[in-house]
Amino acid sequence: MVSYVMPCASIIVTLLGVLGLVVQRRNMISMMLCLELVLLGLQSYGIWLSHALHLQDLHAWVLAVMVIAAVEMSLGLAIIIMIYQQTDSINSDDLMQLKE
Amino acid sequence: MIAHIVEIILASVMVASAAMVVTFKHPIRSILALLICMMATSMVWLSLEAEFLALMLMIVHGGAVMTMFIYVSMTFVDTTKVSVNKLISCLVSLLILGLIWCGVLYYLLQSESAVATYRGFNTYQLGVLWVRDYPWPWMMLGVLLLVSMMGCVQIVYRSKATSSKTIRPSEVSAEDRLHYSPEVNDLSSSETIQWEMDDG
Numbered sequence: 547m548v549s550y551v552m553p554c555a556s557i558i559v560t561l562l563g564v565l566g567l568v569v570q571r572r573n574m575i576s577m578m579l580c581l582e583l584v585l586l587g588l589q590s591y592g593i594w595l596s597h598a599l600h601l602q603d604l605h606a607w608v609l610a611v612m613v614i615a616a617v618e619m620s621l622g623l624a625i626i627i628m629i630y631q632q633t634d635s636i637n638s639d640d641l642m643q644l645k646e
Numbered sequence: 647m648i649a650h651i652v653e654i655i656l657a658s659v660m661v662a663s664a665a666m667v668v669t670f671k672h673p674i675r676s677i678l679a680l681l682i683c684m685m686a687t688s689m690v691w692l693s694l695e696a697e698f699l700a701l702m703l704m705i706v707h708g709g710a711v712m713t714m715f716i717y718v719s720m721t722f723v724d725t726t727k728v729s730v731n732k733l734i735s736c737l738v739s740l741l742i743l744g745l746i747w748c749g750v751l752y753y754l755l756q757s758e759s760a761v762a763t764y765r766g767f768n769t770y771q772l773g774v775l776w777v778r779d780y781p782w783p784w785m786m787l788g789v790l791l792l793v794s795m796m797g798c799v800q801i802v803y804r805s806k807a808t809s810s811k812t813i814r815p816s817e818v819s820a821e822d823r824l825h826y827s828p829e830v831n832d833l834s835s836s837e838t839i840q841w842e843m844d845d846g
């Protein structure tokens with residue numbers, strides 16, 4: 547019998563990540579962490595789906611998502627470092643120069 | 647029955663730590679909460695016969711990406727004011743948590759679904775899948791990793807020649823910018839448009 551605890555938890559984790567990304571934008575590090583939560587939830591859901599439907603191919607694509615997430619985080623952190631070197635701040639509210 | 651209880655506990659830890667990531671104000675605490683979430687997730691993946699991906703999650707995301715996050719966050723956050731008592735209490739709580747994790751991992755590895763993981767069956771199947779069925783996506787992922795590594799170095803690297811020419815848009819005020827004055831420039835004439843600057 548398939549348990550539905552894991553997909554519910556992974557969907558909640560994904561929604562928490564989306565909520566954190568949209569509602570709370572204190573600094574860019576927090577936004578990156580919420581993005582990581584979204585991807586983690588989706589990966590967990592993929593793993594459960596592959597176990598429930600006995601599809602081994604989904605494992606391969608979850609690994610691809612994991613690699614893309616790592617690439618995205620590294621590039622995002624590099625951009626954050628660059629922004630900090632330019633503006634001495636990682637607060638997302640300080641990057642609203644186009645609004646002036 | 648016990649397996650179901652363990653699954654519920656791990657899923658609860660996942661959701662609770664994800665909520666902590668979103669609600670904590672201090673970035674280092676959010677990162678540590680995400681690390682706990684990843685540990686619980688990898689435990690669940692172990693129970694779902696995905697041992698290779700569970701290990702990859704802990705090694706790559708927990709060990710490399712989160713460490714990178716902590717290094718970068720420590721350049722922005724003041725971490726010099728740490729009391730010794732708080733540090734000792736943190737270490738003790740981490741030790742207890744680590745012992746609990748070891749107990750859960752031991753239980754998971756003794757379960758029936760973990761017998762296949764001892765032989766690395768999932769790892770072998772995944773390797774065959776990538777090399778035989780999806781070789782081109784596998785190679786493209788490697789190229790992607792290489793390109794991202796080069797991109798990170800290119801973004802952050804500042805040589806002596808470029809460091810002096812750094813443009814700081816935050817230092818430019820609105821009064822110093824150029825403004826177009828229609829009184830000075832007659833649009834009907836064919837002469838060059840003149841710009842005036844506010845001395846403000």
